[in-house]
Amino acid sequence: MRGRRWLKHQGRLAGFSALTVVAALSPACYDRRTGRSLACMLCLGAWQMLPGYLLASVLISTVLTRIVAVTAASYGLSHLALEAIVRVLVIELIPLAAALFVALRVAPVTMQRLGRPAGDPPPAYRELIPYAVGSAAAVIVLAVLGGIAALAVAYLVVHGASQWAVTDYARLIGQVFDPAMAAVFTGKLLAFAITVGIAPTTVALDSGNADPVTRQMRVMARLLVLLILIEAALLILPRL
């Protein structure tokens, strides 16, 4: 009985998410007010977070690159270090970190604005678009800019300010981002963006008598579980 209710609830969430995606892809849902709200959410999630996120990305990239490069050199595997760094940092860690950064910054605001007391009707899908699309776009912006910064930092840490290794590095990046891996990376980025965009808006569906803090915790847990599921699925699927 309880399982059926849980399944029914998940079905409602999936339907709500699908309709939100459809609304976000419908040009008719965008008007001047929506556009301004969307810009505000994008600035909240990306513009204000960008300096801190880039700084964190550069620091973590530097430390990890150094560790991997030194470890690989001690085993005589220097030629594999950069490839490992690119795969681990740019394809796995940076998008996940971007999603978590944006989720921690935007989700509380989204849930606070969209949360409603019991008995109130849910908000219009048009009202959800700025939160969903703004957050999703913020994830993509941070992930792309952070990834490029990480690539640059990895090159500088391994080769220094020399220009002579650029060709090899470009070839390595081209080798890592083969069509399959590029598709997986794009899919992962979009899945993270959609999850971070839509998951907090599902607070609008939780209209029970629960405490608002409990509801927000439930939404955040849902978001985290989804992110982990996506990460795990995209790690496993290409190897099947």
Place this chain on the structure above:
Amino acid sequence: MPPADNQLPPPDIPHAPLKAISLLLITLLAIIAFVLFVMQARGVFQPTQRLLLVADSAEGVAVGSTLTFSGFAIGRVVRIELGNDGKAHFHIEVPVDDARWLRTSSVFTLERGVVGGASLRAFSGLLDDPPLADGARRDVLSGDASAGVPQLIANIQQLVLNLERLTAEQSALANSLNNLQQFSAALNGRHGALNAILGGERNARQVIEALERANALLAKADARLFANDGLMDKAQLSVGELAQLLSEARTSLKKADDILANVRGASTDLDALRNDVEATLRRVNALTEQLNQKWPFARERELKLP
């Protein structure tokens, strides 16, 4: 469940549209630049030529692996297939610019290390040969470092067994070491190395006694040889006499030389005498011939044929 329009708007941020558009533009440009960069790095914009390499096994080679020449990547594996001949076929794309390093005489190798993937390498010894044609097919020489590992382990096992046999209690090496120990103990004994070499104190004593006897003998010989009026003095006297004898012999030889010189002069006179005799004989001969011609019974000379 009709949706309502009763929610709070997002927090207001000054110049939000401008910032958002600039962010989106930057991101879009970064994405486009990155995609173009990756496509350029993958050689999408470069004209390429194909090369088919055939190997016994495709193990360790993946799509995207590079073909290197002198350590530089000049080509990339774009497709791997199992050919009808049961061998692995690597389809390789080589940028036309880099294809000049591949010649008809080029050799291709596939080397598998113990760690990491396999590496495809090209070697062109004669760069003056004609360039490799587009779509050429070449066999790959394989070198597998890990293939030797089982053999190496078997050898090491054999080596360990041998080592165990060598270091066993009753082994030849242990016996040799024991003997060496006995030898070194004997070296440290009373008669030192002599005792160790001769194998016993008794033998060493005999050798020492023999040496003492030899010393005594030498002392006696010294007395006989080098004492006054000893054997050496007599020998010296005999040598003096011999020298005198030799000087006398030299004088006799001088005399003989003189006699020989006289004999040579006499032989010169003999030559003149012989010449006179020969001239006289020739004259007698001529006279005899004349006499024969004038003689009444001179014989007619005729030639009789058989």
